[in-house]
Amino acid sequence: MAPADAGIRLSKVMTERGLASRREADEWIDAGWVKVNGQMATLGQRVTPDVVIEVDPAARQQQARRVTVLLHKPIGYVSGQAEDGYEPASVLVTPGNRWAEDPSRKEFHPGHARGLAPAGRLDIDSTGLLVLTQDGRIAKHLIGDDSEVEKEYLVRVQYTRPGQLPEEDLKRLNHGLELDGVKLRPAKVSWANEDQLRFVLREGRKRQIRRMCELVGLKVVGLKRVRIGSVVLGKLPPGQWRYLRDDERF
Secondary structure (H helix, E strand, O other): OOOOOOOEEHHHHHHHOOOOOHHHHHHHHHHOOEEEOOEEOOOOOEEOOOOOEEEOHHHHHHOOOOOEEEEEEOOOOEOOOOEOOEOEHHHHOOHHHEOOOOOOOOOOOHHHHOOOEEOOOOOOOOEEEEEEEOOHHHHHHHHOOOOOOOEEEEEEEEEOOOOOOOHHHHHHHHOOOEEOOEEOOOOEEEEEEOOEEEEEEOOOOOOHHHHHHHHOOEEEEEEEEEEEOOEEOOOOOOOOEEEOOOOOOO
16 A cells, blocks of 8 residues: 555556546545455555455446435434534444335445435434435535425424413414524424424524424424425334435435
């Protein structure tokens, strides 16, 4: 293996050996399909001319398709980078945690667990559907500034004021509140049962639902995301994951 500032870029060596085009080489390395001297390669890696390069046959079969994973995030995991001693939810994407009833026929590859980024956040004390993806296009579609994708939540609440939540405050939850001096986009908020609200949002401000509830005297005691666009959490058990099917669209 060459030092970081020496040697030849691995993708160039692969191209010179006729293993792949330069673009394919970078995609395959990034997706975890390439090994150098038995070790999984990294994008931008530099090597000496005599290294042994192995390309997983699945790379050519699947053309390094970037995967998207649907995870039922349990309480106690953060959505993104590890913080305050809590692990990121992506550590749960292992063969052992894959849902036995995953309808996808994809075969798990270690490269599928690399570079997974959360497309939207779920607080550490919230549960439900979390999208982890290697595909920047999906992330932009779900969390870009102009995203119109609905996110649906079931929120168990307690009213902290005398009596019951006034109808006027329920209307304010739907439209009329602001956070940090910025008006919130219209939402769809209704009672799912006597102590649980259904929220449908098209934005994702930090701790938005909890802060909205506080403004009208509601305390959130449980929050679960059950749908993103047309993709539902369904029967996926807590702590387990499945692949986004080829026919599923957000």
